Amino acid sequence: MPVISSTKSPEDLTLTITAEFAADPARVWQLWADPRQLERWWGPPTWPATFTRHDFVVGGKAGYFMTGPAGEKAPGWWRFLVIEEPSRLEFEDGFADDDGEPDTSMGPAGILVRIEESAERSTMTIVSSFESVEAMDKMIEMGMEEGMKLALGQADAILADSTLATTL
């Protein structure tokens, strides 16, 4: 597993994950720059992504949808904020309605990507920040197994129990 480190910060709803790949930064950059490559990895195996648009310029937008096991579609959009080949990329990742227009009811996630060369390999760090627990919840719904939802519900239940026990 090429993942080197992963840090969750529930206080500010941020995940920082670092992975190392046996390729140079120019190659790793292509994973983001080429929509056909993005389609190979952005969606989870059960929710593959199809990119319908990918204007890879600052201020440009990407549009995609992920297709679920029952054929349901979850559309999303990106807006590129920083593009510095081959080391730095920043974009917003939000939900879209069925016409691909941004869903304004929920703020997008912010994604920062940094790619560094290290001894003929590349280290990629991805920082994802969410605006709210609800936005994160919705994002994870796409591609999340039923079992996980169940577990989440149970975590809340366990906690409600223990909080009650403490307060009484």
Added chain:
Amino acid sequence: MVVDAELSDTEVDRLFQALADATRRDIVTRVIEREQSVSELAEHYAMSFAAVQKHVAVLERASLVGKVRRGREQIVHGDPITLRRATALLESYERLWHQRIASIDELLAEDESSTG
């Protein structure tokens, strides 16, 4: 009580371990009522500031309380449902990224086999 195996064992252990201590349960109750500094909390217990700080750290790791620095003070606040939920969601999001990274790894391995 049913504990689903899919909820990470480590997380469950942390939660129960954190709540197994009377002082820590008391801290959680106090900060749910009102956020307060570690020094304020320490006044309630016959133990050192450092010991109270350790208890707070255990609760933080279990996502039962959160801590922010405000000037010279460390303010502890309790919003366990939200924090636990945020932690659980970050865990699934983390899993999603593990999947993505595994897919990237496979994709990059294809280059090697086609050029090599």
